[in-house]
Amino acid sequence: MSFARMSVSAAAIIAVSATAAAARDQIRIVGSSTVFPFATAVAEQFGKSTEFPTPVVESTGSGGGLKLFCAGVGAEHPDITNASRRVKMKEVKTCAENGVDFTEVVAGYDGIVVANADSGPDYELSRAQIWEALAANGPKPTTWDEIDPALPAEEIEVLGPPPTSGTRDAFEELVMEKGCEEAGGEDCEEAGMEIREDGAFVEAGENDNLIVSKLEANDRALGIFGFSFLDQNQDAIKGAVIDGVEPTFDNIASGEYPVSRSMFFYIKHAHVGVIPGVIEYAQEFVSANGPDGYLPELGLIPVGDDLMASNKDAVENLPALTVDNY
Incomplete structure (x- = not known):
């Protein structure tokens, strides 16, 4: 089952959400091969410790992941993409052109x-x-x-x-x-x-x-x-x-x-609350790279206290990264 393209009307948003929920209940994550082992570790722990299915994580490369992520909204498109460099302005523009609003989170260093x-x-x-x-x-x-x-x-x-x-x-x-x-x-x-x-x-x-x-x-x-x-x-x-x-x-x-360098993951707004567990997965990733988390043991350099607070705020409030505030 495929999504219809998002429109500005509330009716269309409701229709898209209903279709998404029926189409897929497992989080799909794409992107960086460098972030891949960390995202996989989080996905496995997330699947074990919550009622949500274990997310599917694909290693497509940062550029390939952002291309898939920015292609549109719907069950055929990923919910989250990882990147071992920051999203480029041209990619932010492509997301905007395809109706993809998203939030940036610093995964670590x-x-x-x-x-x-x-x-x-x-x-x-x-x-x-x-x-x-x-x-x-x-x-x-x-x-x-x-x-x-x-x-x-x-x-x-x-x-x-x-x-x-x-x-x-x-x-x-x-x-x-x-x-x-x-x-x-x-x-x-x-x-x-x-x-x-x-x-x-x-x-x-x-x-x-x-x-x-x-x-x-x-x-x-x-x-x-x-x-x-x-x-x-x-x-x-x-x-x-x-x-x-x-x-x-x-x-x-x-x-x-x-x-x-910094590494990132990006959350697609339209899939939050539609594909089950997107925010909960993001919260798990952020906490896993804290002082008591398990990702530093795998080689991910943790963020400091200030950035940890910013990451938690980003996951909670989902501020959009746009062409205007890039």
Whole structure:
């Protein structure tokens, strides 16, 4: 059964709500592969501890999730989407065009790591050196020691996420743009942060666990993914030091690690009170990343007290994120 498109009339809203309730009683969540393990943990706990069915969580990538989320209102569209970067203005506009009102919640913090197998060489890199290695408009070296003789004499092979990934967006902004500036590159906010496509950088899909597996099989390669995947696989892989700082839980939480970011989830207003348990799930996620929650044990960096209060208020009152207040 499918939804009719929402209209401004109360009658249409009632009709849509009735159809939604009949169509689906299980929460559907899409989005970031980095947020996926945290959302899955919350969904499983939510299913065990409440009367609601366990939500379905899909790893579609941040961009893919927001595309699905903003496509419309109705049982065929997801209720919540996760993102490892903030929604973009063009996505807010697409949501508005399709009648999708939504609220933003900060899920927690994460670091982006550059890692390799434990059996491989140790790397201490600056963002400028990473830019030199990966920039489409940079020097395009073949081996790391061409950038700096102190670096390993290994062929540059970096496995990373595709353009639809929030991790890719954040890596380009936090590493490629900043590295471009530090290295004296040109047009750093646009062409300067583009990643080369000649084989040195390999798009490895939205599945960060797959990148980890490939690193274990090839100790000459490096991989780019969220800190939690490093944290959960410390027996097999290790993170590179970036700008003199190790990628640790404490360094990311303090902001000392230079490649840190916020992660989010977004709640669709029209599905609240229609698809059962949407608000209750959001409340569970927020509390799970508190000081006594279970998500920090999985590698999610918790929010502070002020942001925790803001998150609770957002879930309770559902302030809309719009083009005007973005």
